[in-house]
Amino acid sequence: MNDDRSKMAGLDVISAVVLLVLGAAMTYVSYTMRIYNKSLVVSPGLFPMILGVLFMLLAALLGGLALRRGGRSAAAGLLSLSRLAACCSSPTFYRGVIVLGLIVVYVFLFGTIHFVAVTFLYLTGTFLYLRAMRPPYCLAVAAIAAAVVYAVFAYGFGIPVPNGSGWPFGFLLATGA
């Protein structure tokens, strides 16, 4: 419990620094926005500028409270090379990164490759990595799920689903099949 709170204090210090930078950047960009009718009060930059200043104040408060709970040493500990290495080698982190990586690849191929093909690839990859089922079942479930989702949404509900450039079913589209 205390360990968790100390770790959270370290994370709060890091969050406060990020928020402070965000607030400062937002204030500066808002300040450089065009001023209409010679009045900042009604100009587009006013509200974001207030938010930027507010972020800096809230960051100071968050950081200050975290520092009082020993956040400085906890943050230094979290950012130490040994801790980062330990974190990166933990199975949970590894699993999270791979699952996220598969989703990122899926998102970037979405719209480029036909929905059924890219969904089949994503599901197969994820099932195999997570060892959800035996490999033949992974392939079968991925294929059925991709086809069913496409059919239900594209034909059942009439919702636009990206066909990409048609690949790898372009030959079917080209021949009108």
Next chain:
Amino acid sequence: MTEALQNIVNHLSMVPQSIGAVADPWMIFLIFGGSVMGLLVGVIPGLTATMALALLINVSYGMRLNYAVGFLIAVYVGATSGGLCSAIMMNIPGTPAAAATAIDGHQLARRGEGGIAIGTGYIASFIGTIFSIVIMLTMTPLIYMIAIKFGHWEMFLIALFGIMICGSLSTDKDPLKGWIVGFIGFAAAMIGMEAIYAYPRFTMGSLQLKGGIPLIPCLIGVFGISEVLAVLQETTPYKIDGKIGRIIPPLSVFKNLIPATLRSGVIGVIVGAIPGAGEDVGSWVSYDMGRRRSKNPKEFGKGSLEGVVCPEVANNAVIGGAMIPMLTLAVPGSPPNALLLAAITLHGIKAGPMLETENPGFLALIAVILAVAALAMVVWGLLLTKPMVAILKVKREILLPLVVPLTLIGAYAGGVRVFDVYAMLFFGLLGYVLRRLDFPLAPLVLGLILGPMADISFRRALMQSRSSFAPLLERPIGLVLIAAILFILITGIIKIRQYHSGQKTLSEEILNEVGRG
């Protein structure tokens, strides 16, 4: 007074007409279909009612307004109730709203009375929804009468009030984090062309960003992708404890619990009407109050049916309560409510003070749909308890990846732009990081929705008053709102101090007192 009563009667008189609109076979089919889909999503641990709506919102794109509203409300009611199944059978709440239910429900399951607990939970959820409909039908017309008098100052203060109270109540830990996330939502809503001078803000030259941050893809990312990532990192396999046994509870259960049911209904509606507080807050507060007021407080934590009834009545009563600010002020009462608001906006309904004039029968329609959805939920819940427990045996490694394609379609189909899918991914990652850093997500969503209203109302108010704040002091509603914001700020600061001095949160305190700390 007479005017207020007249307004309530006017709205009630539209109920028969709405019954006619809902008594359409296709509508009934959609409500019952939506309800079973909601229950199925809700039953899976980690998948919340917000996630259910995020996944199924795309199904409603091609539907007529009434059908879309009927379908989505049924999903909402079903998913809110569905979480009790896994909470009781596995001690893992299907949704955060069912976390308090797990305390006593799981003890009952271990004694072989899981079925009775589940059946009681579904019936309690039904009662909670119906109770909230009655309050919604009587309170909403009254709020409309006040909301119609709102000017730019009041709208700005309402947005600020929403963020402050949501930030304060959406987490039982540190309100400061809730406020920060709410203002991050405000900041994200500033991206794109602003509405007064059409000046592009924070677009970095991107044509896509000029249109602003797409709301629905962001909501899908925050609640869909981030949940998938969080749940898939867990590796502990699910384990079902105890037998289901009989499902329909004896009538005497509810006869003895009438005061607890009514009290939980009131708590649920009040919590629901507070912007962003949500179903989970309602169920914890109701459980705590139930335990304090019960004739048998020692039974709580050891398998008391009252301990199942209190949170289940309250978390469903939140639904009707949350509709009140959503319909009258366009301020969602809970995260799933935010998605519902986005969906009805997409279908051309503009929630807010003018809704009563522009769509006079909409409140009655929502009430009738909620009632039928509650009926569908209790029927499916009691009929499908055993198959739903069987679903819990399917590994999360199979179910969760199947959710991802649905989130992508949901994000893409609204604007038919791949950019929206990238926005969804970005907000999914942001949501995941915020979750890991213990920041609540509900204020982020509320900030995204209320940000444009706050910005425009604030600047227009200043334009009207020639940059002076003095007119604000002449507005009674504005002064009440300022007092409310100051009150939230002061109580929030006290809560922050208590949290940082190591005081336990409400859920920690309850779990500790019932011996599960």
